[in-house]
Amino acid sequence: GAVVSQHPSWVICKSGTSVKIECRSLDFQATTMFWYRQFPKQSLMLMATSNEGSKATYEQGVEKDKFLINHASLTLSTLTVTSAHPEDSSFYICSARDLRGNSPLHFGNGTRLTVT
Amino acid sequence: GEDVEQSLFLSVREGDSSVINCTYTDSSSTYLYWYKQEPGAGLQLLTYIFSNMDMKQDQRLTVLLNKKDKHLSLRIADTQTGDSAIYFCAEKDDKIIFGKGTRLHILP
Numbered sequence: 001g002a003v004v005s006q007h008p009s010w011v012i013c014k015s016g017t018s019v020k021i022e023c024r025s026l027d028f029q030a031t032t033m034f035w036y037r038q039f040p041k042q043s044l045m046l047m048a049t050s051n052e053g054s055k056a057t058y059e060q061g062v063e064k065d066k067f068l069i070n071h072a073s074l075t076l077s078t079l080t081v082t083s084a085h086p087e088d089s090s091f092y093i094c095s096a097r098d099l100r101g102n103s104p105l106h107f108g109n110g111t112r113l114t115v116t
Numbered sequence: 117g118e119d120v121e122q123s124l125f126l127s128v129r130e131g132d133s134s135v136i137n138c139t140y141t142d143s144s145s146t147y148l149y150w151y152k153q154e155p156g157a158g159l160q161l162l163t164y165i166f167s168n169m170d171m172k173q174d175q176r177l178t179v180l181l182n183k184k185d186k187h188l189s190l191r192i193a194d195t196q197t198g199d200s201a202i203y204f205c206a207e208k209d210d211k212i213i214f215g216k217g218t219r220l221h222i223l224p
Contacts, residue, residue, distance in 0.1 A: 043216040109158035
């Protein structure tokens, strides 16, 4: 079945540094990928929609300068958390849909970010 | 209000059937989904149902869809310890909206 690979699976960084998370669709192409954030024991919150070849669409309340998204190819989207702070610590999950359509979203295994 | 609602907890004895319920609001969704999340992991697509279907069965899983009441349910037959996880109901075609998740706990 469709596979979405997310890397790294966990990362610890110091306050003020930036962290890049990659999301790859391994056996399909995706013009659209989605980035979610999940707080402990809560549901997933959509942060932004990543569009190949164009700017990402951010949900209300999500700082685009804080969470930089680049969708450089049909199989790769990256999320960079810039100048990370402890409150950015969270579980980040990406998802992608096969551009051929009529298929559900497939999710990566998530990245647990801890900012110290 | 919430677009997708589901109960937060369910406890079931091993071997019994589990039924997880969900209500949604967007009647235009092409698909409705059930995702499973194990601790510390991402989401695994468990099953989905096309909106013009009433029922879908896949081995131990049965999905029932009542479009009139906008009610979706997931039945897991012969529940096993490996089924212990959080189950998310989701709707909409593009920007998927998730419920808060139902934590399924298996009693020995």
